[in-house]
Amino acid sequence: xxxxxxxxxxxxxxxxxxxxxxxxxxxxxxxxxxxxxxxxxxxxxxxxxxxxxxxxxxxxxxxxxxxxxxxxxxxxxxxxxxxxxxxxxxxxxxxxxxxxxxxxxxxxxxxxxxxxxxxxxxxxxxxxxxxxxxxxxxxxxxxxxxxxxxxxxxxxxxxxxxxxxxxxxxxxxxxxxxxxxxxxxxxxxxxxxxxxxxxxxxxxxxxxxxxxxxxxxxxxxxxxxxxxxxxxxxxxxxxxxxxxxxxxxxxxxxxxxxxxxxxxxxxxxxxxxxxxxxxxxxxxxxxxxxxxxxxxxxxxxxxxxxxxxxxxxxxxxxxxxxxxxxxxxxxxxxxxxxxxxxxxxxxxxxxxxxxxxxxxxxxxxxxxxxxxxxxxxxxxxxxxxxxxxxxxxxxxxxxxxxxxxxxxxxxxxxxxxxxxxxxxxxxxxxxxxxxxx
Amino acid sequence: xxxxxxxxxxxxxxxxxxxxxxxxxxxxxxxxxxxxxxxxxxxxxxxxxxxxxxxxxxxxxxxxxxxxxxxxxxxxxxxxxxxxxxxxxxxxxxxxxxxxxxxxxxxxxxxxxxxxxxxxxxxxxxxxxxxxxxxxxxxxxxxxxxxxxxxxxxxxxxxxxxxxxxxxxxxxxxxxxxxxxxxxxxxxxxxxxxxxxxxxxxxxxxxxxxxxxxxxxxxxxxxxxxxxxxxxxxxxxxxxxxxxxxxxxxxxxxxxx
Numbered sequence: 001x002x003x004x005x006x007x008x009x010x011x012x013x014x015x016x017x018x019x020x021x022x023x024x025x026x027x028x029x030x031x032x033x034x035x036x037x038x039x040x041x042x043x044x045x046x047x048x049x050x051x052x053x054x055x056x057x058x059x060x061x062x063x064x065x066x067x068x069x070x071x072x073x074x075x076x077x078x079x080x081x082x083x084x085x086x087x088x089x090x091x092x093x094x095x096x097x098x099x100x101x102x103x104x105x106x107x108x109x110x111x112x113x114x115x116x117x118x119x120x121x122x123x124x125x126x127x128x129x130x131x132x133x134x135x136x137x138x139x140x141x142x143x144x145x146x147x148x149x150x151x152x153x154x155x156x157x158x159x160x161x162x163x164x165x166x167x168x169x170x171x172x173x174x175x176x177x178x179x180x181x182x183x184x185x186x187x188x189x190x191x192x193x194x195x196x197x198x199x200x201x202x203x204x205x206x207x208x209x210x211x212x213x214x215x216x217x218x219x220x221x222x223x224x225x226x227x228x229x230x231x232x233x234x235x236x237x238x239x240x241x242x243x244x245x246x247x248x249x250x251x252x253x254x255x256x257x258x259x260x261x262x263x264x265x266x267x268x269x270x271x272x273x274x275x276x277x278x279x280x281x282x283x284x285x286x287x288x289x290x291x292x293x294x295x296x297x298x299x300x301x302x303x304x305x306x307x308x309x310x311x312x313x314x315x316x317x318x319x320x321x322x323x324x325x326x327x328x329x330x331x332x333x334x335x336x337x338x339x340x341x342x343x344x345x346x347x348x349x350x351x352x353x354x355x356x357x358x359x360x361x362x363x364x365x366x367x368x369x370x371x372x373x374x375x376x377x378x379x380x381x382x383x384x385x386x387x388x389x390x391x392x393x394x395x396x397x398x399x400x401x402x403x404x405x406x407x408x409x410x411x412x413x414x415x416x417x418x419x420x421x422x423x424x425x426x427x428x429x430x431x432x433x434x435x436x437x
Numbered sequence: 438x439x440x441x442x443x444x445x446x447x448x449x450x451x452x453x454x455x456x457x458x459x460x461x462x463x464x465x466x467x468x469x470x471x472x473x474x475x476x477x478x479x480x481x482x483x484x485x486x487x488x489x490x491x492x493x494x495x496x497x498x499x500x501x502x503x504x505x506x507x508x509x510x511x512x513x514x515x516x517x518x519x520x521x522x523x524x525x526x527x528x529x530x531x532x533x534x535x536x537x538x539x540x541x542x543x544x545x546x547x548x549x550x551x552x553x554x555x556x557x558x559x560x561x562x563x564x565x566x567x568x569x570x571x572x573x574x575x576x577x578x579x580x581x582x583x584x585x586x587x588x589x590x591x592x593x594x595x596x597x598x599x600x601x602x603x604x605x606x607x608x609x610x611x612x613x614x615x616x617x618x619x620x621x622x623x624x625x626x627x628x629x630x631x632x633x634x635x636x637x638x639x640x641x642x643x644x645x646x647x648x649x650x651x652x653x654x655x656x657x658x659x660x661x662x663x664x665x666x667x668x669x670x671x672x673x674x675x676x677x678x679x680x681x682x683x684x685x686x687x688x689x690x691x692x693x694x
Contacts, residue, residue, distance in 0.1 A: 390486075392530075396543055
């Protein structure tokens, strides 16, 4: 089945290739061809791959997806405003099936210091701005899905923050999976370049219209230049029939800071690959994750942090709540290279299992090749605290409400660092509603 | 108010309470004293509805209710309050949130409207004074990082907010220094009014120097071995529990009135 899927997607890529933007650009051809070759050689991952031991993608591969377009787009302004986060002030861009939609975005309101472009446009109009970055963060493509994204590389969103520019208002990007046919896929390729000393918060939301079978195979490359501070909130709330394979690859330069949140509230099968390279002395990364899963949802977070230079800091804190027959995977790998002296690294993964049939496979992994470092990691798996539950009930709070309160309390500390307040409140409310439904 | 009849309780197959009889009338303060392992805390926990206790025989009537048939939250809404021996830390839930939920759960059960924010705050300030707690306590997570004394005061504060009909204080005096003990005791005394009944469970007599009970019962090995008025506590302090166990062995064990 896997082999057939590879054949099908390679054939689809060949048909589509002449229509992709800038088909004759040499470096771009190389990038796409590299994806094709890697997909052909390695295929899609299977349970035999160590990094995919617990995540079975057969249900994703058994029936091919077709590239979505905006011809079939049923996203309108009413939908966009219905998904808006109450009282959150932000600049907004809407991307449907991987294609930025200008008339639903208020790009004109985005200040001069932030350039938001469609990748397809930029590949034609000014590819030189992309060449130094595109594809550079994931050499080689780590697996068949990222390879496929590279092979189909054609559209997505490019965000460039000018050096020294500081913004309080977040940039919101809404990625909508909209399926007119039964199996539609989007493969956006995004690039975020935070110029020296700049500061911005980006909120990337993944939503679906309806509950069709969809695939979002997204790759986002991030460059945080010296002394810049970029915050990226990824909020995944597609449908129970959606597949989401997300790759986030970030490179941090000297003295920069990157805060990334991976918050998964919905989705049938979600796999997030996150790789951060601390490439400059004194860089800092803070990764926070929260996954809530029920039914037969499957959520896999696979993170890697590479301490390549001295004096860098990494904090990683992921939490999960699993009910019913849901399953989650956490694999957190931290590599401290020989030159990365004075590294400070701390990682934790805590899980709450609400049902006997829920399952978590957690694997914190530290590889240290330097001698002067401070590293700690740990993972916990537990049930609701019976003492706390009785305490709340003894105060008159009903059992179900008491459980909800404890689950929310467990989950909420991941969200404490979220700003602005309206976004944090929205997320807390979403967590609570999810538990109430 | 509360009537316990021939109550036998096992924990993990081991008999802990071996036939308890106790009647507490409205407005009365009863103290149960006894050595470690006598079953005092078991009794408090069974009354509040904690899991893990098997009632083998007997009954407990609370007002018109078969108490043992009610869930812990139903008992609480009916006005039963347990001040925990070991108050539980709940990170992520603020004290003020818990108290608001607790107070409103009672009110809702009684068919009253929820307190509005202003009335609630007014009540909170007044009750905080009672236990000499600062307002910042409200916004800290429930018991999280509290000292032993702060935890116990927090229990009394909750009790004052909830205004129960029957308050059970499980070793609220343990681990308190004398100043904290006085604060806790004066908080309890301030609550002592009208129909409210109080059951004090304690190992030591010293709490009873500050909260004067109407009746004192001594529990040993799962049975009441002696009941009396407040003077019994002092007698016990003088002679120690050994004195009673001797009496129990010689067949003087009686059910409490």
